[in-house]
Amino acid sequence: MTYASIKTVNCLHGPVDMKSLVLCLLAVACHGSTVKQQRRFPDDFLFGAATSAYQIEGAWNEDGKGENIWDRLVHTNPTVIQDLTTGDVAADSYHNYKRDVEMMRELGLNAYRFSISWARILPTGMANEINPAGVAYYNNLINEMVKYNITPMVTLYHWDLPQKLQDLGGLINPLFTEWYEDYARVVFENFGDRVKLFITFNEPSQICFEGFEYMNKAPLLNTFGVGVYLCAKHLVLAHARAYHLYNTEFKPTQGGQCGITISVNWFEADTDSAEDLMAAELMRQSQWGIYADPIFSAEGGLPRELLDRVAEKSAQQGFPRTRLSDFNEEEKAFIKGAADFFGVNHYTTVKVSATEHKQVYSVPSMLDDVNVGFYWPEENPKSASPWLSMAPNSIYHALTHLKEKYNNPKIYITENGWATYRNSSLIDNDRITYYRAAWESMLNTLDAGVNLKGYMVWSLLDNMEWLEGYIPCLGLYQVDYQDPARTRVARKSALVYKHLIKNRYIDYEYEPGNLTMTIDDGF
Numbered sequence: 001m002t003y004a005s006i007k008t009v010n011c012l013h014g015p016v017d018m019k020s021l022v023l024c025l026l027a028v029a030c031h032g033s034t035v036k037q038q039r040r041f042p043d044d045f046l047f048g049a050a051t052s053a054y055q056i057e058g059a060w061n062e063d064g065k066g067e068n069i070w071d072r073l074v075h076t077n078p079t080v081i082q083d084l085t086t087g088d089v090a091a092d093s094y095h096n097y098k099r100d101v102e103m104m105r106e107l108g109l110n111a112y113r114f115s116i117s118w119a120r121i122l123p124t125g126m127a128n129e130i131n132p133a134g135v136a137y138y139n140n141l142i143n144e145m146v147k148y149n150i151t152p153m154v155t156l157y158h159w160d161l162p163q164k165l166q167d168l169g170g171l172i173n174p175l176f177t178e179w180y181e182d183y184a185r186v187v188f189e190n191f192g193d194r195v196k197l198f199i200t201f202n203e204p205s206q207i208c209f210e211g212f213e214y215m216n217k218a219p220l221l222n223t224f225g226v227g228v229y230l231c232a233k234h235l236v237l238a239h240a241r242a243y244h245l246y247n248t249e250f251k252p253t254q255g256g257q258c259g260i261t262i263s264v265n266w267f268e269a270d271t272d273s274a275e276d277l278m279a280a281e282l283m284r285q286s287q288w289g290i291y292a293d294p295i296f297s298a299e300g301g302l303p304r305e306l307l308d309r310v311a312e313k314s315a316q317q318g319f320p321r322t323r324l325s326d327f328n329e330e331e332k333a334f335i336k337g338a339a340d341f342f343g344v345n346h347y348t349t350v351k352v353s354a355t356e357h358k359q360v361y362s363v364p365s366m367l368d369d370v371n372v373g374f375y376w377p378e379e380n381p382k383s384a385s386p387w388l389s390m391a392p393n394s395i396y397h398a399l400t401h402l403k404e405k406y407n408n409p410k411i412y413i414t415e416n417g418w419a420t421y422r423n424s425s426l427i428d429n430d431r432i433t434y435y436r437a438a439w440e441s442m443l444n445t446l447d448a449g450v451n452l453k454g455y456m457v458w459s460l461l462d463n464m465e466w467l468e469g470y471i472p473c474l475g476l477y478q479v480d481y482q483d484p485a486r487t488r489v490a491r492k493s494a495l496v497y498k499h500l501i502k503n504r505y506i507d508y509e510y511e512p513g514n515l516t517m518t519i520d521d522g523f
């Protein structure tokens, strides 16, 4: 039975297949003449959970690992972390990976998305020196997952650049594309026999915009209006180099896929006015189009309106040339189509206005280039993270937009989740409400013909939430940070997710009797 054939049907009138007919007859016998069938996710839809190295591993300087930009930030500038904490130990997954895999089995996960710490396997960032203990750690984790049929989805770069590369300019240095390709080769060579889903970068906008302008991510550099664009172009080129490397040298024997994950929150125009519609479009172009268009659009290259806007502003500001030039024709051809799938991190909806909610932006800056106002609608329920509120049908709006814009690419939702406060109850009904709404929106998305193949919850377990420290918790499992063993216990949402994975439909009636998690037969 295909997904599309499962609908709310009336047994006596609707055209139904054999399975539906049997269900209907049973329902007629039990309840009368009408049955409301559940919409279901396809059997091969990949349900998983996601984490990243810096946020969970700890062991920041153990077994030969090199320093990365988050290690440097939290140790030299500790007051930027809201609760003055670090990721030095975090959930200590470096020592607890077997328990993490056990949790995956308890949940019945089909897949687990985690990231590799570049500096753990290449302590200096360069590929001349490989750290065997780092490689062994990831081999152990992958082997443990594969043993239990859990598909590894590996992110090569989730924000933790080796510090020695940052000392050389990091993503601002054009040589970054070479360093990254060398690192990607080490990853493919060592893990590609078992890993079939590779993600080159997690959330380019958070790397470039938040790291080089918005002062919200390491390396916290204030290079307003220039650094963000250099970073963006080098990142996209590095992605394309890794993709082509995989495609030509590894895919023929390893047979996997290589994509990129972009933060695609939904930016919605405040009104239907032409000005607000353009404001929302410029926001989308600056936040994710700048990374997605060169790879996924039919024409390639950077988004037109953004290019024009930055050129105009640069001229007004007396720059001899634009601060954002397009890729050249050779680069465009190299980048266009360089992805087997589009990874989407989706959390929320933000409203965008051409005139309202504006702040004073630095000049020059990307914020000033775009020059729009934005806000989170008051009526949307708020989480423990200020940027994350719950918006109606948000996934549907974002993903149907991608379908139209990029000719229906294969999509995995690689992150989606809800933040609660550290001391809140394990009975996390607000998270369950958020998740059920997200899953409902995914079913709408599938109904609309979007080529959506899987979904990863953020996160498997509580972890270090970057500058927000350990204040917000996003895990299906709570981590006890007072306990040196970093004990993990399931929240109620873990049982609800387990029920979804097993049954493939959203059961609003399901209420777990208690919070005990067990490993079911076959896992």
Ligand SMILES: CCCCCCCCCCCCC/C=C/[C@@H](O)[C@@H](N)CO[C@@H]1O[C@H](CO)[C@H](O)[C@H](O)[C@H]1O
Pocket (backbone or CB within 6 Å): 052, 055, 202, 203, 206, 263, 264, 265, 283, 286, 287, 345, 347, 348, 350, 366, 367, 370, 374, 387, 415, 458, 465, 466, 474
């Ligand atoms: C230039 C135009 C104006 C820009 C205005 C600033 C941007 C405003 C819009 C903000 C949009 C919402 C911010 C969303 C951010 C998330 O996508 C991002 N934080 C998610 O990152 C992942 O979050 C997880 C949970 O927080 C986890 O930390 C993970 O590591 C991240 O990948």
